[in-house]
Amino acid sequence: MFSTDDSIVAVATPPGRGGIGVVRISGPESRRIAEAMLTRREPLEARMATFTRVAAKSTDVIDEVVATYFPAPRSYTGEDVVEISAHGNPVVLQAIVVRALEIGARLAEPGEFTLRAFLNGKRDLIQAEAVADLIAAATPMQARVACDQLEGTLTGQISEIDAELFSLIASLEASLDFPDEGYHFIQPAETSRRVAVVVGKIDALLSAARRGRVIREGATVVVVGRPNVGKSSIFNLLVGSDRAIVAAVAGTTRDLISEQVDLDGLAVTLVDTAGAREATDEIEREGIARAERASGIATLLLIVLDGSQPLSRDDEQLLGRTSDRSSIVVTNKADLPAAFEREGGVSVSARTGAGAEDLRRAIVRSLTGEESLRDSAALSNVRHIELLTQAHTRLVAAQRLVDIGDTPEEFVLADLQAARAHLEEIVGARTSESLLHHIFDKFCIGK
Numbered sequence: 001m002f003s004t005d006d007s008i009v010a011v012a013t014p015p016g017r018g019g020i021g022v023v024r025i026s027g028p029e030s031r032r033i034a035e036a037m038l039t040r041r042e043p044l045e046a047r048m049a050t051f052t053r054v055a056a057k058s059t060d061v062i063d064e065v066v067a068t069y070f071p072a073p074r075s076y077t078g079e080d081v082v083e084i085s086a087h088g089n090p091v092v093l094q095a096i097v098v099r100a101l102e103i104g105a106r107l108a109e110p111g112e113f114t115l116r117a118f119l120n121g122k123r124d125l126i127q128a129e130a131v132a133d134l135i136a137a138a139t140p141m142q143a144r145v146a147c148d149q150l151e152g153t154l155t156g157q158i159s160e161i162d163a164e165l166f167s168l169i170a171s172l173e174a175s176l177d178f179p180d181e182g183y184h185f186i187q188p189a190e191t192s193r194r195v196a197v198v199v200g201k202i203d204a205l206l207s208a209a210r211r212g213r214v215i216r217e218g219a220t221v222v223v224v225g226r227p228n229v230g231k232s233s234i235f236n237l238l239v240g241s242d243r244a245i246v247a248a249v250a251g252t253t254r255d256l257i258s259e260q261v262d263l264d265g266l267a268v269t270l271v272d273t274a275g276a277r278e279a280t281d282e283i284e285r286e287g288i289a290r291a292e293r294a295s296g297i298a299t300l301l302l303i304v305l306d307g308s309q310p311l312s313r314d315d316e317q318l319l320g321r322t323s324d325r326s327s328i329v330v331t332n333k334a335d336l337p338a339a340f341e342r343e344g345g346v347s348v349s350a351r352t353g354a355g356a357e358d359l360r361r362a363i364v365r366s367l368t369g370e371e372s373l374r375d376s377a378a379l380s381n382v383r384h385i386e387l388l389t390q391a392h393t394r395l396v397a398a399q400r401l402v403d404i405g406d407t408p409e410e411f412v413l414a415d416l417q418a419a420r421a422h423l424e425e426i427v428g429a430r431t432s433e434s435l436l437h438h439i440f441d442k443f444c445i446g447k
């Protein structure tokens with residue numbers, strides 16, 4: 001298993017120069033190590049920022065610093081921690097780390113501070129993983145979702161579900177342990193009802209997870225349609241600049257053009273493509289092939305039609321081909337007289353900008369199932385979603401067994417216990433060492 005009896009050190013701030021850089025030391029020896037390199041003779045006081053200096057082995061001063069000692073268990077890792085804030089210069093910070101190594105610290109592995117926080121019970125796995133997400137967040141919304149998870153909102157919801165399962169299992173086991181009493185502690189109808197309640201709660205978490213995932217991972221939205229309908233114009237409208245060339249000639253766009261846009265907090269990769277038609281030359285043929293590949297991997301397709309022209313065969317074919325895909329039909333050129341009526345979809349004019357807000361909202365709604373992303377405590381991590389889905393499957397199986405009637409309690413119990421095991425794996429109550437390696441290896445050193 002992981003060793004936690006030694007003291008680890010690393011630079012906790014990002015590489016590069018800045019006003020402040022922090023070296024973090026954690027473990028039973030951290031205070032001794034810190035005090036040995038500080039020029040101040042008095043011992044460090046708990047949670048007091050102390051202005052002093054760090055000296056190298058040669059007693060040359062390395063830097064003026066502020067050292068803060070956090071005694072266990074009230075620290076990030078739950079162990080004794082000393083944080084040394086020096087000036088944000090990689091050479092200075094490295095010298096402080098080297099000094100700590102000389103005195104007996106070991107260089108921390110990636111994510112090892114957070115791993116220790118987990119092993120010492122300061123954070124569960126959801127929270128530890130949220131630290132990595134929060135650090136990696138690229139949009140304010142991503143940061144919000146990660147922070148909600150860090151605060152333990154989801155942990156609380158999952159623990160609640162787990163507690164209900166636990167009490168149900170206890171009742172069923174009691175029935176099993178006293179079979180001769182001829183008395184059931186819990187009737188099948190009651191079991192079925194209680195399982196249904198838990199399934200309902202997991203359903204709610206899973207449906208919010210769809211939103212959480214899109215927020216965390218972002219989405220790829222690909223603009224498709226026959227030539228000249230205004231794909232590039234709509235792409236530019238959503239990007240907010242004239243990124244793609246727009247021209248009256250059909251076949252203007254020949255390669256994929258992509259841009260990152262922030263739609264209501266969602267990180268969307270928007271892709272403009274070459275119009276689908278019989279290609280006139282080799283370059284266009286390749287462009288159209290690329291367009292097809294891009295639409296293959298799209299989370300969502302924007303199928304653009306020219307509202308001022310009757311629907312063509314190319315349009316009909318495209319609509320037919322994509323009928324099973326997640327898509328929004330965008331009828332463009334609403335500033336011109338309409339050539340056909342269409343139910344549903346969004347009507348816009350890329351020229352005047354009319355309908356742009358409707359289109360943005362429709363994209364967000366289609367990607368997340370929500371009108372607005374304000375209320376966003378949601379599972380977002382695939383590992384969590386996968387385990388929750390497995391728990392769900394076992395519970396549905398359990399309920400089916402109960403409803404069939406006459407099933408021995410043992411079978412029902414087996415499913416319920418398996419469901420609980422999955423839930424516990426989410427928060428990390430049961431985890432293997434290899435899983436922990438897998439999770440914490442993704443962190444950088446110093447976290």
Ligand SMILES: Nc1nc2c(ncn2[C@@H]2O[C@H](COP(=O)(O)OP(=O)(O)OP(=O)(O)O)[C@@H](O)[C@H]2O)c(=O)[nH]1
Pocket residue numbers: 225226227228229230231232233234245246247248249250251252253254273274275276332333334335336348349350351352
């Ligand atoms: N009146 C009107 N014209 C538009 C509108 N949107 C685009 N156009 C015009 O339609 C023509 C084609 O626009 P593009 O955006 O280049 O169309 P595209 O679908 O990207 O075309 P390809 O790249 O050739 O497949 C240009 O002349 C645009 O100015 C609109 O909302 N109203």
Ligand SMILES: [Mg+2]
Pocket residue numbers: 231232233244245246252253273274275
């Ligand atoms: Mg184009």
